[in-house]
Amino acid sequence: MIVTNISSLNDRTPTIPGVPPGTSDAYAQQLDGPVKPGNLSLPGIAQANTTFRTTFAGGNDKPASIVVTGGAFTQADITPSSLPSSMHIDIVGTGSAGGTDWAYAAVKAIPDSASRDILLWGPGIDSTLQENQIQLLTGWLTLRPGSLKSFPSAVANGLTAMRFTVDFTSQPSAKTPVIIVVNKNGETVASTGEVFAIPAPKFTPDAVVNAASFKGGPVVPG
């Protein structure tokens, strides 16, 4: 689910209404790209502090599960490190599963009809990255074991991509953001809202019918 509203209590604690009941992760991520303060139309946003490290409630090594119940407030305490980040996911791309093609654009959609490759570019996102350092915060996708590799033919902003394959373990019921988290050498970075899992078009053979009679059966040229 995408929550589009955020407000602030008197003590400036951000409040996010409309979070569905269940268990959630909560984290603070710096607005240092690809989304930057200037991309948001919020009063005073230009003065936003973007020099801190992505931090999960409960700590990056063992994030706390935030249990949300209907009609009630749930608090998630996050104390970000003020150290600047040495690692960052600058760009996210996609390609065919196990293939050599790749592309990146503003927002990437991964239909649930097939596995896909995800490509990451950024400082610290290099050949030292291990699969167990990558997490996909979605219930639909898993990283295919053994698929992570450096992909030298995909260079962007002077950086070589790291590429891995994701498989669907179940079908999303709606467009769902895929949050990619990299936790490496004690530092955590996240890509939020750049890739979405989407339910692909679905139909069955008997749902293809003659346009005049609406009866199923073989298709005919013309």
Added chain:
Amino acid sequence: MVTLFGANFGPAAISTLALDSNNHVTTALADTLLAFDNTLAPMIYTIAGQMSAVVPYNVAGKISVNVRLVYSGAASAPVPVSVSDTSPALFTLNSSGSGPGAILNQDGSVNQADHPAAQGSVIVLYGTGLGVLSPLPKDGEVTSVTAMSPQKVKVTIGAPSSLTPARRLRL
């Protein structure tokens, strides 16, 4: 011409047939594409959960084709569908697939029980599933000017016990 029912595709408001600069029916409509193997089909309409398109002529002679629907860049899994030379059916007045046919009398009026065609007059039927035509048009070509004939379909009029072949069949 086929209609396809499914999920996760189509705009909320119906989008209907459009012509490209070559006066051919376009194969993309409101971000919706339908491919038979690797050939895109001319699109008739698309709306959430339902669309209609013209099956490309190059499926002729095949036993089956993989049909793939693409909406907003998201492709369905390929769905194998069998192919036949013909599967004729007439469009109906109420677009339900049954009941009185959508038929015009010689004067252009709608043929109805209380407004029948005169014996020996010309009527116009609207149908699909007639198969390959001769001469073969291009996919999406608007063929209103050129007379074309289906290769394997005949039209007869009357009760089964007294069928009368139509004198001439033109499209």
